[in-house]
Amino acid sequence: xxxxxxxxxxxxxxxxxxxxxxxxxxxxxxxxxxxxxxxxxxxxxxxxxxxxxxxxxxxxxxxxxxxxxxxxxxxxxxxxxxxxxxxxxxxxxxxxxxxxxxxxxxxxxxxxxxxxxxxxxxxxxxxxxx
Amino acid sequence: xxxxxxxxxxxxxxxxxxxxxxxxxxxxxxxxxxxxxxxxxxxxxxxxxxxxxxxxxxxxxxxxxxxxxxxxxxxxxxxxxxxxxxxxxxxxxxxxxxxxxxxxxxxxxxxxxxx
Numbered sequence: 001x002x003x004x005x006x007x008x009x010x011x012x013x014x015x016x017x018x019x020x021x022x023x024x025x026x027x028x029x030x031x032x033x034x035x036x037x038x039x040x041x042x043x044x045x046x047x048x049x050x051x052x053x054x055x056x057x058x059x060x061x062x063x064x065x066x067x068x069x070x071x072x073x074x075x076x077x078x079x080x081x082x083x084x085x086x087x088x089x090x091x092x093x094x095x096x097x098x099x100x101x102x103x104x105x106x107x108x109x110x111x112x113x114x115x116x117x118x119x120x121x122x123x124x125x126x127x128x129x130x
Numbered sequence: 131x132x133x134x135x136x137x138x139x140x141x142x143x144x145x146x147x148x149x150x151x152x153x154x155x156x157x158x159x160x161x162x163x164x165x166x167x168x169x170x171x172x173x174x175x176x177x178x179x180x181x182x183x184x185x186x187x188x189x190x191x192x193x194x195x196x197x198x199x200x201x202x203x204x205x206x207x208x209x210x211x212x213x214x215x216x217x218x219x220x221x222x223x224x225x226x227x228x229x230x231x232x233x234x235x236x237x238x239x240x241x242x243x244x245x
Binding site: 021024025027028029030031035036037038039042043046047050051063064065066067068069070071072073074075077078127 | 133134136137138139140142143144150154155160162163164165167168169171172174175181182184185186187188189190191
């Protein structure tokens, strides 16, 4: 990966929390669907960050070698069905260690009033070929 | 896994394609780490009885979960601030493989607001 891209911000994504989408996600994770599952925020996080990183030819992320290393979410409040979030992803760090590479993406999700709803940090491991 | 891939947008073939998973060194399809974390988060919320009470959750994915395995989530209260009713939990996800316990998530941390 191109370590010079540390700090790169991807263009914000507007993401509507669709009720049917929430229901499909809840069913997929075995949740009863009585509220929005806490980790539904993975969906906008992937749309704004991971999808962009995979498509980023400057970055050179080999998704075929990626496994998920660490994940953190901090919720100011639960996400609500029907609301629209502005999702801002940045490359927090790119590191190499022990034959593997590590990409950490930081994602902030703001509501329509500009208040932060969720902050996410996702660390991906790009497994070395050796 | 297909339903989770479609709902989440994570279409990594590691989670859907057995032949691909074997080529990259696993014995078969690996569950999404986020699927395991989703289960853990739902368990914490069910215990709290309030989705708004889960404030922070941090995990490391330590071992893969394969198709057909059963995961169990749990945790203990590490600390509690009696005044604010904020608690920090040690949380984990465990499974049995070949008669031994494996921890896909061993030392997760959750911060919660108790009622």
